[in-house]
Amino acid sequence: QVQLVESGGGLVQAGGSLTLSCAASGRTGSYFGMGWFHQVPGKEREFVAAITARAELTKYADSVKGRFSISREYAKNAVYLQMNSLEPEDTAIYYCAAEKGVLNTTPSRYDYWGQGTQVTVSS
Numbered sequence: 001q002v003q004l005v006e007s008g009g010g011l012v013q014a015g016g017s018l019t020l021s022c023a024a025s026g027r028t029g030s031y032f033g034m035g036w037f038h039q040v041p042g043k044e045r046e047f048v049a050a051i052t053a054r055a056e057l058t059k060y061a062d063s064v065k066g067r068f069s070i071s072r073e074y075a076k077n078a079v080y081l082q083m084n085s086l087e088p089e090d091t092a093i094y095y096c097a098a099e100k101g102v103l104n105t106t107p108s109r110y111d112y113w114g115q116g117t118q119v120t121v122s123s
Contacts, residue, residue: 002026002098002112009094009117012086016121020081022096022114033099034072034079037107038092038119045095047105049081059103063089086121093118 008020022034035050049070050059058070069082079096094117097110104110 002028002032004096004098004112004114006094006096006114006117009119011120011122014086014088014121014123016086017082017084018086018119020083020094020096020117020119022079022081024077024079024098028077031100033102033104034070035097035099035104035110036070036079036081036094037097038090038094039116040092045107047107048094050099050103050105051079052102057103059105061105083119086119088121088123091119091121 003025005023006020012018031053033052036048037045038048039045047061048064049068051070051072055072067085072079096114098112099110101109
């Protein structure tokens with residue numbers, strides 16, 4: 001079992017920045033790829049970014065390329081999502097997730113999920 005806890009969400013003006021953190025505990029290890037997804041009420045959960053187990057590769061949704069950056073810090077069992085140039089369309093609940101695969105963009109391919117953190121971008 002892997003437990004994931006997100007933090008760092010909040011209210012920010014358009015053009016601003018936020019850094020989300022995801023702390024992992026339990027049966028963690030370098031063999032888990034990690035991803036960030038977001039979800040708006042009434043819509044499906046959507047892929048945002050992913051990073052491989054050893055951080056050698058990353059993948060981003062087209063809508064966030066050049067604005068968001070995913071990274072991980074093994075010493076703290078943490079994964080981060082740096083979000084810059086935020087837009088009102090980025091408003092959503094953001095979830096981190098762990099997978100045994102590689103850079104999957106489909107939520108069903110992930111085995112563990114956090115509880116989510118709300119990000120609200122005002123115009």
